[in-house]
Amino acid sequence: MLVSESRFLRACRHESVDCTPVWFMRQAGRALPEYRSIRGDGSILDAIQKPDLATEITLQPVRRYGVDAAILYSDIMVSAYAVGFGVEITPGVGPVVNDPFSTLDDLQRLRPLEPEEDIPYVLETVRSLTKELAVPLIGFTGAPFTIASYLIEGRPTRSWEKTKAVMKEDPSLWNSLMERLSQHAIATLSAQLSNGANAVQLFDSWIGAIDLAEFDVLVKPHLMNIISELQTRHDSPMIYFGTNTAHLLSSLDVLNADVIGVDWRIPINKAWDRVGRSHGIQGNLDPSLCAESYEAAAQGALDILGQIDNQNGHIFNLGHGVLPDTDPSVLERLVELVHEETRR
Amino acid sequence: MLVSESRFLRACRHESVDCTPVWFMRQAGRALPEYRSIRGDGSILDAIQKPDLATEITLQPVRRYGVDAAILYSDIMVSAYAVGFGVEITPGVGPVVNDPFSTLDDLQRLRPLEPEEDIPYVLETVRSLTKELAVPLIGFTGAPFTIASYLIEGRPTRSWEKTKAVMKEDPSLWNSLMERLSQHAIATLSAQLSNGANAVQLFDSWIGAIDLAEFDVLVKPHLMNIISELQTRHDSPMIYFGTNTAHLLSSLDVLNADVIGVDWRIPINKAWDRVGRSHGIQGNLDPSLCAESYEAAAQGALDILGQIDNQNGHIFNLGHGVLPDTDPSVLERLVELVHEETRR
Numbered sequence: 001m002l003v004s005e006s007r008f009l010r011a012c013r014h015e016s017v018d019c020t021p022v023w024f025m026r027q028a029g030r031a032l033p034e035y036r037s038i039r040g041d042g043s044i045l046d047a048i049q050k051p052d053l054a055t056e057i058t059l060q061p062v063r064r065y066g067v068d069a070a071i072l073y074s075d076i077m078v079s080a081y082a083v084g085f086g087v088e089i090t091p092g093v094g095p096v097v098n099d100p101f102s103t104l105d106d107l108q109r110l111r112p113l114e115p116e117e118d119i120p121y122v123l124e125t126v127r128s129l130t131k132e133l134a135v136p137l138i139g140f141t142g143a144p145f146t147i148a149s150y151l152i153e154g155r156p157t158r159s160w161e162k163t164k165a166v167m168k169e170d171p172s173l174w175n176s177l178m179e180r181l182s183q184h185a186i187a188t189l190s191a192q193l194s195n196g197a198n199a200v201q202l203f204d205s206w207i208g209a210i211d212l213a214e215f216d217v218l219v220k221p222h223l224m225n226i227i228s229e230l231q232t233r234h235d236s237p238m239i240y241f242g243t244n245t246a247h248l249l250s251s252l253d254v255l256n257a258d259v260i261g262v263d264w265r266i267p268i269n270k271a272w273d274r275v276g277r278s279h280g281i282q283g284n285l286d287p288s289l290c291a292e293s294y295e296a297a298a299q300g301a302l303d304i305l306g307q308i309d310n311q312n313g314h315i316f317n318l319g320h321g322v323l324p325d326t327d328p329s330v331l332e333r334l335v336e337l338v339h340e341e342t343r344r
Numbered sequence: 345m346l347v348s349e350s351r352f353l354r355a356c357r358h359e360s361v362d363c364t365p366v367w368f369m370r371q372a373g374r375a376l377p378e379y380r381s382i383r384g385d386g387s388i389l390d391a392i393q394k395p396d397l398a399t400e401i402t403l404q405p406v407r408r409y410g411v412d413a414a415i416l417y418s419d420i421m422v423s424a425y426a427v428g429f430g431v432e433i434t435p436g437v438g439p440v441v442n443d444p445f446s447t448l449d450d451l452q453r454l455r456p457l458e459p460e461e462d463i464p465y466v467l468e469t470v471r472s473l474t475k476e477l478a479v480p481l482i483g484f485t486g487a488p489f490t491i492a493s494y495l496i497e498g499r500p501t502r503s504w505e506k507t508k509a510v511m512k513e514d515p516s517l518w519n520s521l522m523e524r525l526s527q528h529a530i531a532t533l534s535a536q537l538s539n540g541a542n543a544v545q546l547f548d549s550w551i552g553a554i555d556l557a558e559f560d561v562l563v564k565p566h567l568m569n570i571i572s573e574l575q576t577r578h579d580s581p582m583i584y585f586g587t588n589t590a591h592l593l594s595s596l597d598v599l600n601a602d603v604i605g606v607d608w609r610i611p612i613n614k615a616w617d618r619v620g621r622s623h624g625i626q627g628n629l630d631p632s633l634c635a636e637s638y639e640a641a642a643q644g645a646l647d648i649l650g651q652i653d654n655q656n657g658h659i660f661n662l663g664h665g666v667l668p669d670t671d672p673s674v675l676e677r678l679v680e681l682v683h684e685e686t687r688r
Contacts (some may be wrong), residue, residue, distance in 0.1 A: 163632065286508065
């Protein structure tokens with residue numbers, strides 16, 4: 001079997017599949033005992049600089065769960081970190097920026113990313129994985145809004161106050177920042193694809209914080225630029241994922257991403273209608289159900305599959321990342337369940 | 345002028361008004377220098393036990409901003425705290441519960457609230473305010489889902505994992521918990537109304553974390569019970585407010601609250617269509633615009649007013665609480681702007 005004909009990539013292309021493909025955001029990570037035993041202490045930004053370790057961590061969930069795709073063990077902040085912006089990932093907190101972005105001068109700390117020079121270890125991991133994997137490898141990076149919000153706020157926020165201030169008060173500075181981060185995204189994802197990744201996902205975790213008008217004017221053009229540039233350079237599927245996007249779904253259609261990932265807050269069939277049936281849809285089981293019990297997860301999965309009715313173009317996933325205290329056996333059984341229930 | 349004929353209460357009742365009423369969630373608080381100078385250190389749960397202090401803090405924004413309603417200085421957790429569940433409000437964190445709710449036994453720590461015995465200081469503050477205020481006083485408490493999530497998680501969460509586990513695994517325990525918290529809400533709000541509050545708001549800040557099906561089955565019946573019970577006992581308007589409710593709006597219609605408060609994520613006119621035009625609507629300026637500049641806030645306000653077109657039943661507010669570093673002069677000018685722009 002060729003990876004290009006795998007059910008995951010076929011689903012991304014809206015082609016017929018033998019059964020619905022499954023993978024889990026953050027499938028590589030703390031839920032797995034084998035991860036905890038090799039991960040060691042220290043920042044993820046250090047861990048991903050060890051290609052052997054990052055490769056093994058990426059492979060673990062593929063072995064354990066039988067998922068239909070691997071997702072690169074990396075971090076959404078790696079590009080900003082690699083060009084020297086000054087980013088740390090503090091355990092229990094998340095990305096922390098010691099000297100947050102606020103003026104035009106700060107753009108100088110965001111020089112263009114040159115992947116071969118700046119993140120050779122990521123590319124080495126990608127190459128090493130491509131060699132080993134029988135299922136597709138999904139590369140990823142953070143989308144510009146989400147990265148910008150971390151760079152501006154300095155740490156995770158619930159109000160996005162400073163970010164919105166820049167968007168509103170200085171749209172020119174905002175757009176310059178988004179352009180730099182778009183270059184990072186294009187360069188990172190393009191290099192991942194050139195080195196062997198089979199698809200890429202843009203993570204825009206916090207995009208739901210803004211309203212539709214802000215999205216349309218100050219974010220969407222940048223996303224369209226990233227997606228069209230990658231589609232020009234590569235013939236590989238592109239997934240766009242955000243949370244809390246119920247109010248933005250109608251504008252995600254024109255992004256023209258191959259697949260739109262959605263969270264659990266809106267029934268998947270309704271979401272699919274709103275982002276356009278010509279795009280694939282990924283999602284959307286509430287991760288808390290998996291942390292709860294197999295029964296809860298299975299019931300939630302069956303609800304989703306009942307809405308989808310084995311339509312091509314659906315990729316089964318969670319609505320956000322695997323929670324750390326999830327019992328791995330729940331995810332393992334869930335993969336089997338989805339495969340069995342959707343066998344064409 | 346009678347308070348019962350004030351523009352705020354008329355708008356709650358969908359009656360004609362001379363101009364659109366304005367108040368701000370968390371208008372009493374850290375944005376005001378006069379608040380910081382009298383508030384002192386220590387928990388808000390201590391501060392609200394001093395009726396003179398709580399009265400003065402409630403009055404400050406009325407004096408400063410010229411808003412059309414006062415909102416009681418209190419906390420959504422006061423009932424759970426008052427019956428001895430063991431709740432603290434940690435500055436910079438929020439509600440923290442030392443021994444979180446997890447089993448039937450924990451219900452024993454949630455005995456029925458007897459307002460006159462358990463929170464006499466709140467009622468004293470209400471009475472003292474009613475005496476002084478020329479504008480309506482809004483009482484409030486937390487809605488059962490949001491309180492339950494704090495009691496179960498033990499602290500603010502982004503995943504609501506434990507809460508959802510109880511909802512799913514033990515709906516009977518969940519419903520018992522919701523019933524206790526509903527009794528607290530009814531008793532608190534009813535006592536506030538009996539002691540002089542003119543309207544009440546149920547704050548359900550985290551309700552957007554669950555999907556429509558969970559809301560309909562495990563939350564909505566309890567909210568309907570609270571609202572109908574209060575409407576039976578009192579002839580005063582009831583406001584229901586949540587954030588991230590874009591996916592829940594269609595189910596908020598049947599709650600039959602007099603007014604539905606919405607956040608900034610969805611255009612207010614669209615929200616109003618979805619919650620039903622027979623209900624009033626409250627909102628929905630993004631608070632970050634007020635923290636940014638008057639120009640940004642004014643532009644956002646004009647956008648909202650342009651959608652509403654001076655229809656009766658609109659109460660102007662923010663989409664969530666005032667951010668602490670908001671310049672009070674922005675809010676002051678905003679009240680004037682909304683009044684002028686909507687003069688009938």
